[in-house]
Amino acid sequence: MARYSSTKQRLCAVLLGIISLSGTGLAQKLSWSEQIPIESFKGMREVERYQMKVAEKHYLKGEYKIALDEYEKFLGLYETSSGAAYSQLMWSHCLVKLRKVNTAIRDGFQSVIDYWPQSEEAVMASYLIAKSYQEIGETKKATAAYRQLMEAYPDGQTTILAKMNLLEMAKTAQENDTVLDLLEELTFETKRNENSKGHCEQASRELAQFYFRNGDFANAIKALGTTYTKDNNLDHYISEYGRPAIQHLNRADETKEKASKLADQMIAHFEKSIPTDVSEDPAKKIARDSLNRIAATYGSAGKKESVLTTYERIGKLLGSDDSLLGQIAAYHRGNGERDKARDIYLKYENQIAGKGAIARMLREEGKLDESIAVYRELIDADTSRLNDYLWAIAECYEGKKEWKNAIQTYRQIDRFPSNYFRMASCHRRLKEWKEALSLLAQCKSDERNAPEAMIQIAQTYEQAGQRENAIKAFQLTCRTHPKSSQASRAHAHLQSKYDITVTLGGAKDE
Amino acid sequence: MADFLKQNKIPVILAIVWMMLWADWSAWYLLPTWFHWIGFTASSVGIWVWHFKWARRQNFRAEQRRWCQLPVFLLTWQWSVFAARELGWSPVAKFLAITGLSILFLAGLAAAIWYVELGSRRFAVSNSAAAMTDGTRVWNLANLEAWYFRKKNQKLDQSLWTFICYFVVFFLLIFLLTRLPGCREMYEMPAGGGEQAQLQVVKIQKVIKKKLIINPFSSIIFNPPPIEDIKLQFQELTKHAYQVGYGKGEGAGFSGGTNRGKVRFIRIQYQGGDWDQDFGVGSDLNMLLEYGIRTGHKVNDRTESRTISQLKNFPIGKSPPFLYMTGQRGLSISNSEVEVLREYITDKHGMLFADNGGSGGWHGQFFGLMQKVLPKVKPVKVPLDHPIHTTPYQIPFLPYVAPHGGKDAWGWVVDGRLVAYYHPGDIGDAWADGHAGVKREIWEYCYQLGTNVIFYSHSEYNKWLDTLQQNNDSAPSSSE
Numbered sequence: 001m002a003r004y005s006s007t008k009q010r011l012c013a014v015l016l017g018i019i020s021l022s023g024t025g026l027a028q029k030l031s032w033s034e035q036i037p038i039e040s041f042k043g044m045r046e047v048e049r050y051q052m053k054v055a056e057k058h059y060l061k062g063e064y065k066i067a068l069d070e071y072e073k074f075l076g077l078y079e080t081s082s083g084a085a086y087s088q089l090m091w092s093h094c095l096v097k098l099r100k101v102n103t104a105i106r107d108g109f110q111s112v113i114d115y116w117p118q119s120e121e122a123v124m125a126s127y128l129i130a131k132s133y134q135e136i137g138e139t140k141k142a143t144a145a146y147r148q149l150m151e152a153y154p155d156g157q158t159t160i161l162a163k164m165n166l167l168e169m170a171k172t173a174q175e176n177d178t179v180l181d182l183l184e185e186l187t188f189e190t191k192r193n194e195n196s197k198g199h200c201e202q203a204s205r206e207l208a209q210f211y212f213r214n215g216d217f218a219n220a221i222k223a224l225g226t227t228y229t230k231d232n233n234l235d236h237y238i239s240e241y242g243r244p245a246i247q248h249l250n251r252a253d254e255t256k257e258k259a260s261k262l263a264d265q266m267i268a269h270f271e272k273s274i275p276t277d278v279s280e281d282p283a284k285k286i287a288r289d290s291l292n293r294i295a296a297t298y299g300s301a302g303k304k305e306s307v308l309t310t311y312e313r314i315g316k317l318l319g320s321d322d323s324l325l326g327q328i329a330a331y332h333r334g335n336g337e338r339d340k341a342r343d344i345y346l347k348y349e350n351q352i353a354g355k356g357a358i359a360r361m362l363r364e365e366g367k368l369d370e371s372i373a374v375y376r377e378l379i380d381a382d383t384s385r386l387n388d389y390l391w392a393i394a395e396c397y398e399g400k401k402e403w404k405n406a407i408q409t410y411r412q413i414d415r416f417p418s419n420y421f422r423m424a425s426c427h428r429r430l431k432e433w434k435e436a437l438s439l440l441a442q443c444k445s446d447e448r449n450a451p452e453a454m455i456q457i458a459q460t461y462e463q464a465g466q467r468e469n470a471i472k473a474f475q476l477t478c479r480t481h482p483k484s485s486q487a488s489r490a491h492a493h494l495q496s497k498y499d500i501t502v503t504l505g506g507a508k509d510e
Numbered sequence: 511m512a513d514f515l516k517q518n519k520i521p522v523i524l525a526i527v528w529m530m531l532w533a534d535w536s537a538w539y540l541l542p543t544w545f546h547w548i549g550f551t552a553s554s555v556g557i558w559v560w561h562f563k564w565a566r567r568q569n570f571r572a573e574q575r576r577w578c579q580l581p582v583f584l585l586t587w588q589w590s591v592f593a594a595r596e597l598g599w600s601p602v603a604k605f606l607a608i609t610g611l612s613i614l615f616l617a618g619l620a621a622a623i624w625y626v627e628l629g630s631r632r633f634a635v636s637n638s639a640a641a642m643t644d645g646t647r648v649w650n651l652a653n654l655e656a657w658y659f660r661k662k663n664q665k666l667d668q669s670l671w672t673f674i675c676y677f678v679v680f681f682l683l684i685f686l687l688t689r690l691p692g693c694r695e696m697y698e699m700p701a702g703g704g705e706q707a708q709l710q711v712v713k714i715q716k717v718i719k720k721k722l723i724i725n726p727f728s729s730i731i732f733n734p735p736p737i738e739d740i741k742l743q744f745q746e747l748t749k750h751a752y753q754v755g756y757g758k759g760e761g762a763g764f765s766g767g768t769n770r771g772k773v774r775f776i777r778i779q780y781q782g783g784d785w786d787q788d789f790g791v792g793s794d795l796n797m798l799l800e801y802g803i804r805t806g807h808k809v810n811d812r813t814e815s816r817t818i819s820q821l822k823n824f825p826i827g828k829s830p831p832f833l834y835m836t837g838q839r840g841l842s843i844s845n846s847e848v849e850v851l852r853e854y855i856t857d858k859h860g861m862l863f864a865d866n867g868g869s870g871g872w873h874g875q876f877f878g879l880m881q882k883v884l885p886k887v888k889p890v891k892v893p894l895d896h897p898i899h900t901t902p903y904q905i906p907f908l909p910y911v912a913p914h915g916g917k918d919a920w921g922w923v924v925d926g927r928l929v930a931y932y933h934p935g936d937i938g939d940a941w942a943d944g945h946a947g948v949k950r951e952i953w954e955y956c957y958q959l960g961t962n963v964i965f966y967s968h969s970e971y972n973k974w975l976d977t978l979q980q981n982n983d984s985a986p987s988s989s990e
Contacts, residue, residue, distance in 0.1 A: 141926075
């Protein structure tokens with residue numbers, strides 16, 4: 001419930017929170033900006049806390065109008081209470097939730113600043129004014145408010161958030177200079193503590209991405225170095241952010257040189273990470289990861305031959321396994337050398353995984369009969385994934401337009417109602433309307449899928465040329481599930497095709 | 511020719527001045543209205559003066575004198591149409607335009623017949639046999655020997671051909687003259703003024719004076735005070751206390767408007783979907799008429815549609831303040847159309863009013879379109895206390911027919927102005943006849959919301975026109 005500024009206060013807050021809010025179980029739901037400052041809470045009398053608790057209960061239930069009245073009541077009854085500023089702040093939160101943001105800014109947050117200017121709530125109110133302006137698209141006012149806040153409270157947590165929000169706005173407005181300034185400020189200049197750490201780390205990653213895209217490897221490393229070390233994912237993030245940048249730079253002729261240089265720098269960096277002695281497991285892991293990153297970097301730079309060479313190097317250095325074979329096979333598939341890929345899959349130690357990969361590849365190639373044959377072999381070899389294999393076979397039959405075989409296969413699968421929907425779809429292809437309708441009627445029994453089943457029933461009637469039944473079914477979808485997306489579709493279809501308007505109830509005061 | 515120009519210097523100059531003014535008034539929109547008033551009035555007065563002071567004193571034949579009356583008629587007729595339009599008397603302007611055109615047509619037809627008949631008599635008197643013996647074909651319509659007349663009904667054919675030729679030439683000329691502005695169009699708001707304020711409802715507050723209840727059987731003798739009646743007191747202003755509009759001016763309207771201006775409802779035509787869902791009579795028109803009734807602004811008597819490319823035809827300062835678009839299927843907009851929309855929104859200060867006509871897909875497609883049109887602007891949920899939701903009507907919640915795209919209105923804000931307003935729930939259906947079966951309360955709010963959106967776009971447009979005007983006014987002084 002409370003915002004903490006020290007360990008002592010945190011402990012105090014926990015105790016007070018347990019005492020005052022025991023039984024409600026709702027305190028966790030209040031967001032950071034909605035929590036009461038510890039000082040305000042400490043100074044409140046029991047009767048005031050009770051009133052606050054009542055208001056909060058409604059707030060957490062989403063009954064914002066009632067909560068609004070309760071907070072107002074608090075202000076009326078306990079105007080001089082230490083919780084009054086917080087109550088005014090929450091009153092404003094209620095208005096925001098009721099989508100009256102301008103009123104919240106003008107009459108709510110601003111009042112907190114005007115009446116309790118020295119309070120912690122006033123700082124929060126200043127931040128929330130800026131945030132509210134941002135949320136309603138008033139970017140100029142939001143920027144001014146954030147800047148004012150940063151000047152007034154340079155060390156507060158709200159300042160970090162203000163910077164992050166300014167960064168977001170600058171990114172949207174494509175103001176690259178401002179983006180760079182803010183990222184550098186957050187990465188290199190902002191003191192990292194419990195509150196700011198996460199934001200600074202995020203900024204460092206974004207800054208690294210920015211430098212990578214400009215081919216500036218040294219600065220990118222420097223930015224990532226503020227957050228990660230060699231032993232703590234530094235290489236992972238270099239690879240993660242460096243490779244997309246290489247691909248991006250490779251697209252235009254004028255930046256290809258930059259891409260090549262960046263790739264070379266990254267590979268040189270990863271090479272340095274490979275241990276000379278790989279007899280121990282941890283060293284093996286490091287070597288494998290580094291070599292994989294090198295292969296991936298070659299791939300991003302478009303040096304395909306070097307990718308294969310690197311995989312061979314891994315095999316020689318660390319020995320071959322299914323994972324490596326999978327990567328080599330994927331490389332061949334990427335080059336359109338499917339036969340080579342198939343040969344490699346056959347070398348898998350785990351034969352089932354290898355056959356599964358072959359079956360998937362055959363499906364991709366459109367060799368559906370062969371794919372079905374492999375899946376049948378898999379069913380004999382591995383019964384634990386029977387449903388998955390049958391599903392794949394049924395989809396192959398659908399691909400071959402052998403609807404009856406597809407239906408028979410789907411029927412064997414225990415995956416209600418998905419298989420019933422698929423069977424109905426196949427029956428519709430065969431123009432067997434009764435069968436399709438019967439299956440869809442069974443799908444209706446599943447409450448979650450009922451709207452989809454109903455709209456499909458209507459579509460089936462429509463395909464069958466039974467206009468009146470189709471209209472009735474569409475109308476029924478609207479009536480029984482007015483809030484579903486299917487009702488929306490049915491409503492629109494009825495209007496556009498049959499010129500029939502059905503009410504979905506219209507808006508309600510929420 | 512030189513002699514003719516020398517003799518008729520005044521009408522020729524007046525005709526040129528008048529034609530330039532007319533072209534500007536109907537197509538170029540460069541000169542202010544007061545300049546048109548002065549120019550047209552001066553031309554009309556000038557032609558009358560010329561006619562009485564000079565033309566009538568000349569020793570003209572009756573035929574020539576009649577020709578002198580033509581420019582007088584033309585200028586006077588056009589002046590009357592201009593004046594009626596500028597004063598906002600649309601029916602009068604329409605009547606004058608049609609009547610004048612009919613008179614011109616009949617007078618011209620009479621003149622054509624008269625000239626053909628005159629020519630025909632001359633040919634009959636003169637010996638035209640020579641032409642026949644030459645074997646050359648006679649083309650002259652006035653000559654009864656023309657080759658395209660039937661031998662038995664030469665006179666009848668001559669009359670028919672005269673009428674046909676005149677008819678074709680007359681309407682060809684009219685067509686060409688009305689096409690003179692090219693494809694340029696203009697949108698003008700209705701003149702007037704008013705306040706951009708929320709309509710207030712009359713609330714009657716009961717003020718009850720304290721009463722003393724006395725037991726008549728009490729042993730104590732009271733001297734009961736007079737019990738006053740309940741007073742009814744108006745606590746708030748009624749909605750009649752001000753008019754809906756913006757700026758200073760007589761009647762409800764906009765200070766940047768003109769007397770001939772009207773609020774129009776223009777829908778965007780686009781490729782790939784059903785832009786014309788509920789188009790025209792029975793929906794858009796209902797909304798437009800409701801807007802007129804509720805605000806007192808002059809509205810057009812029909813709704814319109816334009817393709818996105820046609821938006822280029824509206825000049826800056828005379829373009830529609832808002833455009834409506836709806837649909838439920840595809841939304842296929844080319845890159846050049848995206849450019850036109852961007853220009854319309856940013857340079858021409860327009861606003862898009864999008865309404866999801868029935869699918870979640872359209873929601874995504876519209877947001878995708880806006881991402882292309884305004885890549886630097888992020889959509890935001892429009893709060894319920896935004897002026898678009900409070901002026902002139904206070905909308906307590908977002909009314910919708912079906913929540914095809916959620917339950918919140920979205921907006922794109924540029925420099926504090928909403929440049930696009932997205933309604934997620936088929937508001938157009940609520941305006942339509944039958945109101946899609948929703949409750950009266952909902953469709954009433956839908957009309958109110960439509961009124962607010964139209965009014966907001968016009969008010970913002972008016973503010974922008976005011977700013978442009980102020981900048982123009984201050985430009986010379988600042989340079990000094």
